[in-house]
Amino acid sequence: MNPMASPRALSEQEIHGRRGRPITDRDATDISRVEELSYELKVHEVMTSDVRVAAPDMPISEVLEILRTNRISGVPVLDNERLAGVISIEDIVRAMRDGKLSALVSEYMTRKLVTVLSYDPIFKALQAFTESRLGRLVVVDENGRLAGMITKGDITRGVLLALQRDYKEEELRRYRASHLFEDIISDRTTLVLRYNIKAQDFIHGGNASSHIKRALLRLGADPQIARRCGIAVYEAEMNLIIHTNRGGILKTEVEPHRITMSTVDDGPGIPNIEQVLQAGYSTASEQVREMGFGAGMGLVNIKRCVDKMEIESAVGKGTRLTMRIHIPEQNSSLQKD
Amino acid sequence: MNLQQIIEQLELTILTEPRDFASIYPVGGYTSDLLSCVMAGAKGNYIWVTLQSHLNIVAVAGLLEVAAVIITENAQPDAATIAKANEQGVTLLSTPKTTYEIDGRLWELGIRLPA
Numbered sequence: 158m159n160p161m162a163s164p165r166a167l168s169e170q171e172i173h174g175r176r177g178r179p180i181t182d183r184d185a186t187d188i189s190r191v192e193e194l195s196y197e198l199k200v201h202e203v204m205t206s207d208v209r210v211a212a213p214d215m216p217i218s219e220v221l222e223i224l225r226t227n228r229i230s231g232v233p234v235l236d237n238e239r240l241a242g243v244i245s246i247e248d249i250v251r252a253m254r255d256g257k258l259s260a261l262v263s264e265y266m267t268r269k270l271v272t273v274l275s276y277d278p279i280f281k282a283l284q285a286f287t288e289s290r291l292g293r294l295v296v297v298d299e300n301g302r303l304a305g306m307i308t309k310g311d312i313t314r315g316v317l318l319a320l321q322r323d324y325k326e327e328e329l330r331r332y333r334a335s336h337l338f339e340d341i342i343s344d345r346t347t348l349v350l351r352y353n354i355k356a357q358d359f360i361h362g363g364n365a366s367s368h369i370k371r372a373l374l375r376l377g378a379d380p381q382i383a384r385r386c387g388i389a390v391y392e393a394e395m396n397l398i399i400h401t402n403r404g405g406i407l408k409t410e411v412e413p414h415r416i417t418m419s420t421v422d423d424g425p426g427i428p429n430i431e432q433v434l435q436a437g438y439s440t441a442s443e444q445v446r447e448m449g450f451g452a453g454m455g456l457v458n459i460k461r462c463v464d465k466m467e468i469e470s471a472v473g474k475g476t477r478l479t480m481r482i483h484i485p486e487q488n489s490s491l492q493k494d
Numbered sequence: 495m496n497l498q499q500i501i502e503q504l505e506l507t508i509l510t511e512p513r514d515f516a517s518i519y520p521v522g523g524y525t526s527d528l529l530s531c532v533m534a535g536a537k538g539n540y541i542w543v544t545l546q547s548h549l550n551i552v553a554v555a556g557l558l559e560v561a562a563v564i565i566t567e568n569a570q571p572d573a574a575t576i577a578k579a580n581e582q583g584v585t586l587l588s589t590p591k592t593t594y595e596i597d598g599r600l601w602e603l604g605i606r607l608p609a
Contacts, residue, residue, distance in 0.1 A: 359548075359550060360549060363556070366557060384557070391557055448529075448546070448548055448550060449544075449546045449551075450529055450550075452529070454533070454534055457530075458530055
């Protein structure tokens with residue numbers, strides 16, 4: 158589809174450059190994205206700028222012909238570049254009722270104008286549609302000069318195009334990422350994602366895990382595997398936040414045949430590893446428990462989600478946790494053919 | 495039973511941005527205030543019932559892709575939590591009822607556990 162074929166189409170570059178934020182799977186069915194777009198999209202991006210106009214001294218029969226051949230229901234009236242009003246089918250019906258199709262536009266046109274500004278967000282136009290109950294609005298520029306016309310249909314089309322744009326953006330990202338391992342030739346390609354996790358930073362708790370899961374999906378990992386990694390890495394991330402002195406580093410290494418996640422911190426270290434592996438054992442403070450952490454299930458959960466888990470720890474030195482998930486062949490585009 | 499019907503039947507307050515709740519069909523439910531238990535017990539498209547209302551429920555709900563979180567006894571998440579939920583596409587619902595009552599009502603409505 159060539160968007161330039163229609164004067165109503167909005168410039169793809171424009172949207173691309175300004176937003177380009179990929180959307181989540183859930184956004185797809187999300188009405189709020191449309192609401193967001195009604196603020197992001199501007200009237201001039203969706204309006205028809207190539208508009209037919211009438212003049213005040215034009216006979217109404219001539220306007221009728223313009224409306225008929227262009228299949229539109231109204232046109233603005235320009236008096237020497239100046240916007241004088243609008244003449245629509247309803248006005249023409251009034252003229253017909255009076256049997257005066259040869260009368261001049263100035264006699265029957267609507268002088269009370271409802272206009273929107275071309276650089277207004279489209280929600281302003283939607284508001285004006287609701288308030289005025291009109292089907293089309295005149296768009297003016299900052300000098301009050303005619304810039305175009307906008308209908309509800311233009312808005313719908315513009316929003317749909319923008320949504321489609323968002324989709325393409327995410328698809329493209331996914332496509333690019335999922336071919337990473339095929340496109341880069343080496344004996345062994347590894348993609349390393351590194352996150353610095355701060356101690357006690359509950360505000361950002363889980364962010365790294367969400368990003369890792371998202372990255373894996375983009376790389377073409379099986380959703381089930383991405384979810385297992387997400388859960389394991391979340392528990393590990395929260396352990397850094399809850400239990401370490403100074404936070405630590407969370408690392409995920411993605412290879413075509415396996416995903417290795419690890420955390421490294423510099424203390425306090427675990428005195429008894431056997432103990433922390435028991436379900437229900439926790440050293441979390443009362444305060445942290447009140448937030449719902451410290452169930453003593455973190456490492457148990459990790460073990461359940463990954464194929465291999467290793468903990469090395471030295472009191473006073475720190476802890477290293479390594480988790481590994483193997484990617485079964487033909488299960489993922491992470492695999493090379 | 496879709497999420498829209500559940501929201502109506504249980505008179506839940508929607509805290510996050512509206513989405514097409516009628517197209518979401520929860521397949522089960524899980525109740526706990528301990529996040530790691532939720533990580534282990536709740537699954538995608540479950541309803542999670544909890545008293546917790548702080549920011550970290552969003553990460554858990556988002557990673558698990560639960561259908562919605564019902565926060566009981568009028569516990570109020572703060573603005574940052576709601577904003578993050580919107581960002582991650584997580585639906586937060588609220589009720590003055592207790593967790594016990596909500597679980598019972600959900601079970602009655604046929605939200606049980608997948609076979």
